[in-house]
């Protein structure tokens with residue numbers, strides 16, 4: 245944070261008056277002070293007439309940035325009468341943009357000083373001025389602009405969104421629309437997921453089959469393709485669906501983003517998630533030629549020749565210092581069976597397949613470093629040894645990010661529990677089909693990228709935060725926008741605003757206004773003002789006879805899955821009902837064939853009138869209703885009498901559902917045995933509470 249003293253001096257010398265609330269500015273700015281001083285004479289904050297005509301002038305800005313900033317000025321809605329690169333802003337009626345190094349703590353920061361008869365924008369660099377103009381645009385749009393000063397700069401340098409155009413291809417126009425919106429909320433990195441099993445989306449001249457074949461498939465929707473034969477078609481085949489960015493289109497997009505001070509970070513996945521590469525070039529599969537292979541063969545030199553040639557073309561298109569090379573979720577099984585991979589391991593002294601993957605990532609890093617570029621990889625690149633200069637994108641949680649930061653590597657936080665916006669954002673029954681879970685705006689907003697327990701010095705390696713929007717279930721563009729907005733705005737505020745300036749109620753109010761405006765403009769965001777909210781049952785604890793009573797899990801083979809243990813043996817009688825997601829540590833997950841089989845001990849014989857437990861079904865991730873629930877009671881724990889058999893026909897459906905399985909009547913019991921059987925569908929049973937009344 246350079247020159248913070250100068251910044252503070254600058255502020256105090258220009259500003260007096262009260263801190264104003266920034267009613268309409270998103271992300272929440274650092275400082276908003278009302279009133280202006282002119283020499284000794286100061287006047288308090290007053291409404292600013294932004295409809296007056298302005299003459300626009302620039303100082304310290306080169307021609308390219310003058311053009312970019314002029315476009316941004318025009319988009320503010322201010323009444324610009326004349327654009328004049330010359331400097332003379334002492335006269336009234338000027339909007340003057342002054343770029344001078346070291347005026348603010350970082351190059352994306354800005355100050356806007358508004359007097360009755362003119363506006364001065366100050367920044368170290370053009371990006372800062374651009375963000376000032378986004379703030380001004382929001383003040384014009386909301387009609388809320390007062391005289392005074394706004395001084396602002398981002399907390400994190402990396403504020404990103406991942407857009408997945410592999411699973412379903414999206415056009416340049418669609419991407420430009422999202423870039424427009426990103427810029428308005430000061431997001432500055434677009435991570436383009438260009439390649440994955442379902443389709444390669446970037447023209448590569450040296451390997452033309454990547455796009456003449458591996459970019460086309462039928463059916464159009466990912467789910468149908470994934471559950472079908474997962475094959476590709478020659479470009480131009482009737483019925484072939486897909487597409488790719490030509491180099492010219494990709495360059496156009498890069499330029500469009502750069503004009504909005506957004507860097508596009510291309511992701512070329514390796515070695516995993518590469519089924520489509522091997523479909524186009526099957527000679528690069530491992531030596532035992534498995535029918536399905538998603539991982540590049542690391543034993544073959546040809547794999548490296550190919551990836552280097554691809555990266556050569558990629559870096560020619562994308563000027564970004566950082567190139568994302570994936571690294572996630574490689575199944576390493578084929579490498580164990582492949583003669584080439586095994587030879588590579590012997591020759592390089594690699595002791596595990598993790599080290600084999602690491603060998604590839606390191607080689608690719610070396611290659612890109614030699615071209616003046618840096619790599620980013622998903623947190624799996626830590627396994628088998630981290631490449632020396634790599635930035636880690638932490639997605640499986642924060643552990644990868646923490647480990648990398650402690651080792652002195654840059655980190656971008658994107659943990660799935662907060663940043664995977666492919667999960668539904670409202671009651672799942674009200675939302676389009678998605679990957680499962682529940683990630684409302686409030687939860688995204690609650691994310692803090694620097695873990696509390698991280699040493700302050702280590703925390704400095706956290707360079708930012710990113711929302712990831714994977715597109716397996718998102719066929720339509722309108723659906724994609726629905727998932728992206730407004731949750732990406734929460735990421736923007738996490739990335740920009742200081743934690744002490746964050747307030748969810750205030751943010752939500754501003755987000756509702758942005759969403760309304762987006763809808764007016766033809767975007768299709770989730771309409772936040774109609775939000776239903778969390779599962780009503782989860783909002784208050786449930787009182788019942790079994791609350792806090794011990795539960796015995798009948799057979800070890802029927803025990804709950806460690807990943808979904810929730811509160812362990814206490815879960816089913818802790819009074820806490822589940823939310824819309826099974827990942828909330830309230831739902832307990834059972835994966836074994838035996839399903840759920842538990843005995844609740846009420847600790848004394850009593851009269852009971854009902855026994856009930858809820859289950860959920862989300863077919864995508866393999867969560868199903870039981871096909872049969874049996875309930876039995878006993879006074880001595882030895883002799884049980886069955887009181888209910890509840891049968892259910894499990895039907896596969898797209899939307900999540902919740903259902904209670906229980907009994908009502910009157911009986912005496914101390915022990916209640918609750919047994920839920922799995923249907924023919926392989927997957928989890930999730931149950932949250934066994935309620936006995």
Ligand code: ACM
Nearest residue numbers: 572573622639712
């Ligand atoms: C990922 O979600 N596999 C990065």
Ligand code: ZN
Nearest residue numbers: 530541582585
């Ligand atoms: Zn191999």
